[in-house]
Amino acid sequence: MSQPVPPVSPAASHDRPPVPVTVLTGYLGAGKTTLLNRILTENHGKKFAVVINEFGELGVDNDLVVDADEEVFEMNNGCICCTVRGDLIRILSGLVQRRGQLDGIIVETTGLADPAPVAQTFFVDEDVKRATRLDAIVTVADAKNLLARLADSKEAAEQLAFADLIVLNKMDLVTPAEADAVEARIRTINPWAQLIRSEKSQVPLDQVIGRDAFNLARILExxxxxxxxxxxxxxxxxxxxxxxxxxxxxxxxxxxxxxxxxxxxxxxxxxxxxxxxxxxxxxxxxxxxxxxxxxxxxxxxxxxxxxxxxxxxxxxxxxxxxxxxxxxxxxxxx
CATH class of the missing domain: 3.30.1220.10 (CobW-like, C-terminal domain)
Incomplete structure (x- = not known):
């Protein structure tokens, strides 16, 4: 890194604003798929593209899927869903060609995934970097089982550490004292992330999407x-x-x-x-x-x-x- 990275010029972005991208992660069973389905089916009038690591893990109800055999398919509310079959950069490059038709892209990782490779995509590929903007890394955490997962899985800790926003889910399954203890443990791993408590992944869309939380300058403002x-x-x-x-x-x-x-x-x-x-x-x-x-x-x-x-x-x-x-x-x- 011999020189500071220059800002992208308007000409380089073809006078179109970059598409905001939300990386959605969380350990198996935390509720991230429920949150994603809520985003896809909520009556918000927006169009999102969704990139997932494994189609099977998404678990979207069959009546939401128009054509599961296609790599790119429309959802019933106008969303587009892409199954990842190799190259995330290739898929993102294709999606941003239609960025005037999209309000955002959501990338869902598998429950055992390290979100770092996904986040790195928005640093290393110049085309993706010009056409997209990493909005936030959102981690869904299971308030009931998180402490046990932290004891037996380094991925659970990594997902928390990378997060800009943490959705502490399943609050209806823990006591207030247990919830405070879990949140305190989260803060030992990541004291900087925003944290939202939820039940059954019921989080308003504007608390998750469009936060610009990966933007360090905006956070400091x-x-x-x-x-x-x-x-x-x-x-x-x-x-x-x-x-x-x-x-x-x-x-x-x-x-x-x-x-x-x-x-x-x-x-x-x-x-x-x-x-x-x-x-x-x-x-x-x-x-x-x-x-x-x-x-x-x-x-x-x-x-x-x-x-x-x-x-x-x-x-x-x-x-x-x-x-x-x-x-x-x-x-x-x-």
Whole structure:
């Protein structure tokens, strides 16, 4: 990552706004298929394309499917559903050719899936990157069984760690004290995600779709303290969340060299990385995000006159060395 990633030009996007994409994940039995079916059948007047890993797992009732033998088929409310048979990029590239006819794309992962490869798609392929916008990674969690799943499945923890929005489902099956305990455990894995409680996946569409929650700049506009706190950290048995802050200006070349080496050597353990940087001699903030080893960044809003220009970075991952990460980040000072 030798240079900051430039913003996409209007000409490159053919004067069409990018299609928002929601990645829907969650462990087996959490209720994500119920949530997806609610989205597909709700009387919202929108058209969504749905990409799924395995057709059989979707479990959409037969009367919703016009032609299950087709890779692309219409749903009864005007939605389009694609079964994934190999190349997610190929399918997305085909869908965005009709992006003027779509209000959004929903990608549902299998219950045992790591959502990282799906999220990485929107970083690595330039055509997909220009034509789509990752709106949010939404994880549905089973309030009744989540603690047991966290004890026997690393995928359950990964799905929580990657989430921008967590739907804590099946609240009708737990007591208030149990619900609080589950939420507290979730916060040890991912203290940054928005969390919504639900019963039987009854979540209003506008709480899940169109949140722009993967947009770090937008999050900071609404929650300025989102990346607050130096050396804040909490940890699960495996997954930790660490954040660091410095009021010294950052040298972009030093930062790019450090973060590139860090992601290359530690990327498999770094589930999510995000930060806002104050580059020396630059009046605009630089928003940085990474999923495993795939990184992206862009300049966003200017610093306000008189505002303290602090750089902040967050790591969520496994086996994180807090002193080493802190020293590496502080060494990027101009």
């Amino acid at each position: 609404h929650e300025p303290e989102f990346l607050s706190g130096e050396d804040n950290h909490s940890h699960d048995e495996e997954i930790q969340s660490l954040s660091f802050e410095t009021d010294k200006p950052i040298d972009p070349e030093k930062f790019n060299a450090w973060i590139s080496d860090l992601l290359a050597t530690k990327g498999q353990d770094l589930l999510r990385t995000k930060g806002i940087l104050a580059y020396a001699g630059e009046d605009r903030r630089f928003a940085f995000q990474a999923v495993h080893m795939i990184a992206d960044g862009d300049f966003i809003t200017p610093w306000k006159p008189g505002e303290a220009r602090k750089s902040k970075i967050v790591f969520i991952g496994r086996d994180l060395n807090r002193p080493r990460l802190r020293r590496g980040f502080e060494a990027c000072a101009a």
